[in-house]
Amino acid sequence: MNDFGGVDDLYRDFILDHYRHPRNAGTLENPDATFEDNNPLCGDRIRMDVRIAGDRIDDVRFAGRGCAISQASASLLTEAVKGKTVAEVEQLSDEAVLENLGISISAVRLKCALLGIKVLKSALALKRG
Amino acid sequence: MNDFGGVDDLYRDFILDHYRHPRNAGTLENPDATFEDNNPLCGDRIRMDVRIAGDRIDDVRFAGRGCAISQASASLLTEAVKGKTVAEVEQLSDEAVLENLGISISAVRLKCALLGIKVLKSALALKRG
């Protein structure tokens, strides 16, 4: 069980910045894919709207509420996936998302950090299914 | 929690004698009161048939199977109650029954030793009720 690197390492400026000023916040009208989910144990909630052009993610917006980790992680994720192919996003590993997040997350906060990608993948799966 | 006085004290000759040769064994035809019960945890089973004359126990028979303690205790009990008034038997305390039994019983075997009186009282209660 790893201890994490202290709260200063966790609440870095860019995390707080993404929390306070989320990128790609909001919703899309008539999205090609959409999904909303929550983290039942803490109440974090995220909705992702996706517009797809060809096989690529043309636009993505998220709305939600929750802790700095979940919201900043979702915000960073939307930046990272725009322009990627749907297949690429579907194959995005949890590790890659955490690496993109750039801070070390304790086990107990993992669900917060990974809620965004979980919702995004669910949206894409629902569209295909 | 009292330890008991060793098995030699428990399995005294008269106990084994009552076990092997139970007094008042059998059943009564058209008893005035009858009841059967068992000790679910060990499977001891006793039935008591009672004939009542006036307010007195005129005759009592028991049938059953189980350990030496339960059967000997029932046998000794039938001897003790014959001729007693119904009210006297109804008021017989557990302590009095154990005293009549004349051996020291560990907590775990109490239910065995007291099954006979329990069944007898149930029979009388049912009759009155």
Next chain:
Amino acid sequence: MSARTLAASPGLSDGDVARIRVDFPILLERPHGKPLVFLDSAASSQKPLQVIGAMDDYYRRYHANIHRGVYHISELATEAYEEARRKVARFIGAASAAECIFVRNATEGLNLVAFAWGRRNVRRGDAIVVTEMEHHSNLVPWQVLAQETGAALRFVPVDDSGLLDLTQLDTLLDGAKIFAFTAVSNTLGTVNDVALLAARARAAGAISVVDACQAVPRMPVDVQAWGCDFASFSGHKMLGPTGIGVLWGRLELLDAMPPFMTGGGMINVVRLQSSTYADVPARFEAGTPAIAEAIGLGAAVDYLEAVGMDAIHAYELALTRIALDRLAEVSAVKIYGPPFEHRTGVISMTVGDIHAHDLATILDSEGVCVRAGHHCNQPLMEKLDVPATTRASFYLYNTAPEIDVLIRGIEKAKGIFGIA
């Protein structure tokens, strides 16, 4: 200052608490290199050596399955298990030990009532009444019962101050079979008037089911004085082990109830096609029970009684008073719940726009353990319109200086999030 307030309070002296703390080995832990400040006893309390030792002793000296064993250690185990039941019964003022059924936790106790009493007595058209401040464990079982039976589920509202709004209670109770409510809110700290609510239930012809989970650990409880029909609580919140709880019920109700779970230990005669069942309480304890845990709970009751429930309650109120006063001075802190005179030692708060999880994580870095989230109280959180709160709760081993550590942690979080 804190010390003065405490000394002036009834309950426990600083010396008492210092002696109590020695019994709790976990208080020597240093998470993240900081002294452990455990302010989450409402979720689960810590355990004194006496409780840990009682279970240890059982496993080392006389563990055996109970009730069916003829040999010495089994007899000791049976006697210790039943002695624990008697201790619990005395502790809560039950009329007899048979009224106390050992379950895994309060949740199981409430489910037991919903299954064994509810399925038999509730019909379409009946009503089940609960309150808006119920823990999920005293809400979801009634939702399921209502759905299965076609009964209506009605709610006693919570007002803005965090108190039950009883103005419509008689209307709500009209036609009700069950009124289930908590003695103490685990989120707001609100103390309800159980005796009054139970009396109103009875007057309306409903049974009263009390979630006593937050009450039994922190105040003297007498179920007969309450006048309720069932009360359920967990061992792990009252210095006892995990894996054990108690459902208390009035004997005539329990006697008339069919079993919930079935199997070994709860039967009388078993034939291939059908069986008859044992008397209360065995009827409701199918399978090998949590023997060590019952013994541990008995030791916890001994501990609480030795300290004294009046003293524990008074001390907890004293800490609550201090904490409320101190927190009132911290800007951006918002406290939820009723005025002090309706409270016990549970304080829910938010700090600016810092999410509860972030606050709890930052407090953790200072060694402070608090709960963050919805506290199994989602509908209440919706009503309060917060996604989550941070909750601090106090118990007999907490101290006024620990409240200072909490406040410093809150200030640190405000610093990180740039809140003035």
Next chain:
Amino acid sequence: MSARTLAASPGLSDGDVARIRVDFPILLERPHGKPLVFLDSAASSQKPLQVIGAMDDYYRRYHANIHRGVYHISELATEAYEEARRKVARFIGAASAAECIFVRNATEGLNLVAFAWGRRNVRRGDAIVVTEMEHHSNLVPWQVLAQETGAALRFVPVDDSGLLDLTQLDTLLDGAKIFAFTAVSNTLGTVNDVALLAARARAAGAISVVDACQAVPRMPVDVQAWGCDFASFSGHKMLGPTGIGVLWGRLELLDAMPPFMTGGGMINVVRLQSSTYADVPARFEAGTPAIAEAIGLGAAVDYLEAVGMDAIHAYELALTRIALDRLAEVSAVKIYGPPFEHRTGVISMTVGDIHAHDLATILDSEGVCVRAGHHCNQPLMEKLDVPATTRASFYLYNTAPEIDVLIRGIEKAKGIFGIA
């Protein structure tokens, strides 16, 4: 002689067992001044220091409620609880940890299947098939389910040698939804062919529910190799603590099942009138779980794996062989159950007309702990036409010389009762 037999056997050496015994502090007890000879592990096993210590450590260093806590010790507790689940899953060959649900005991696991799968899938006109050798815990829940649904309850008979009579099995399984059977009889020691029975159930379109209570402690178990659908067992029989057991189920079945008990920890979204539920396994673990007990069970699994289940099984068979051979030489002893090759380390007997309780009491006076009674197996006892038997059972800490003490105790009882 015993020692020679043992040395020739596979499994554990005398030295291994001597080292194992050091881990079990209770073996130093002297009831009635005699060394403890514990021959009742089939009812509940003793616990090694490693298991007691793991729980002790939890309470002393990192007790906290799990899953909802953000702080360090809660994280440690959550991780230890889930690690225990992974250990158990690996130990029984589950496809994933999510397939293992923590319950109080095997009895609760079986009730869970009867409530959550049974109430949803069994209808009037269906059949439920069990065997005549079931423990009450794998019989009464099915009686209740049959009564509530109007399904028929059918029995696979036990033949005179104590084996299942499978000649009519296909007829019995015709129209069956559930086939529930034990892997090992707790009364006769009979080892059933679980893989065969599960395959027959599947072929008939029924799910198979295995009472694995006596199997998991004493032989290597692989639920996927068994090919069954559910398996339930108790921690306290496999060196683990009381208050914990495991229901294993195939994920697709568990996924499709509604919850059994409801409340905190098993929900997703709770609104006032209705709720959605969490994924497996949380859906089936309402309320604060038996955290310390799960951790203790994990430590028990570690212990069993370190010794090796193959070795434990072989050693137990070796002791059984010795005991059967020795008891065959004692006049008036009657052994119940099948020939050695169908057995494991459980021996039921009667001695002349000495009632089982009297025999057990006399053995107890010699320090020997055996079980006496119906072993939660009343219908089987009716069939055997004995009110009760005396049962000796062996485990990894027993020794051949202890069998000698048992035999001497039996001779003493015969002396008291005047049996030649």
